[in-house]
Amino acid sequence: MVQPLPITENNDVAVFNHTAFDGHEEVVFCHDVETGLKAIIAIHNTNCGPAVGGCRMWNYASDDEALTDVLRLSRGMTYKNALAGLPFGGGKSVIIGDAKTMKSEALFRAFGRFLNSLGGRYVTAEDVGTSTKDIAHIQMETDFVAGIEGLSGDPSPFTALGTYLGIKAAVKHKLGRDDLEGLKVSVQGLGSVGYYLCEHLARAGAKLFVTDINEAALKKAEAELGATIVGLDDIYDLDVDIYAPCALGATVNDNTIDRIKATIIAGCANNQLAEARHDQLLRDKGILYAPDYVINAGGIINVSFEKDYDKTKATAKVEEIYATLLDIFARADTQQKPTGIIADQMAREIIARGGK
Secondary structure (H helix, E strand, O other), rough: EEEEEEOOOOOOOOOOOOOOOOOOEEEEEEEEOOEEEEEEEEEOOOOOEEEEEEEEEEEOOOOHHHHHHHHHHHHHHHHHHHHHOOOOEEEEEEEEEOOOOOOOHHHHHHHHHHHHHHOOOOOEEEEEOHHHHHHHHHOOOOEEEOOOOOOOOOOOOOHHHHHHHHHHHHHHHHHOOOOOOOEEEEEOOOOOOHHHHHHHHHHHEEEEEOOOOHHHHHHHHHHHOOEOOOOOOOHHOOOOHHHHHHHHHHHHHHHOOOOOOEEOOOOOOOOOOOOHHHHHHHHHOOEEEEHHHHHHHHHHHOOOOOOOOHHHHHHHHHHHHHHHHHHHHHHHHOOOOOHHHHHHHHHHHHOOOOOO
């Protein structure tokens, strides 16, 4: 039986005074006893349309860690969809658990019933730890899903394409170059998107330095792409041109900023900055930061074409990320502000106009 997770005064999870709350419209805690489902759905803003964002499955260390993640991710989706020019608001969901051992059709169907109860205010898709197969199980209980196999399908290649084009925009602005030949790029994380990104970079002549917890993915990148494998912590100390965070968030933090030698940070991970103030620290250090929710919008852009899917049109829309980032970089220089602040300002203006 599906039951709501009770929230009492003594619960460790606090929502309204949470540092990442940011005026969310709705936060739903989901618990299904029979399947063991524990999930959180966060709807940040629906000014521009129904909230759209993926469903992540991760073995969080605590409920508060899961709540922080879903609140930050859903806010990022609001801004991402706005700057991508999509008729969507922002939302996200997380399922607490080990994606390697806890998945089942019943668990995802239970999640689907919770999702369906929201009546279309939030539409989900795959994300870290979930797949198109999992989305198909959710779809057994609700129509409020996207990224369906056979339609727009796996968004990873489009996220990677947008990130690659965003890196090219950053190189154009910072280094005055239209090519990546010979540039050194450190890529942290070789998941679906990260590996696709490495393929783009290798074809463009970049020299790759990669790290991941997945040894098989590392060996594959070494054999197929000529990548150099480095340690998980060593990735921050490399003398490279570009640092591309493509794993989980918050890798740009007080402990790593002084170690990063790259002049560009541009990757596909969400919430790359541990705190908003790190945006200014990067600018002070002369590092050009490509705001994560702008550069990694390719996947949701592709999903937006699902109803009448046209890969050519979807790809053309993803390619607009290049010009959007160049605009952000130019405004940041003119206004002498960090790029993240500029992107946020632009997104809030669009959201205030209801997407118009």
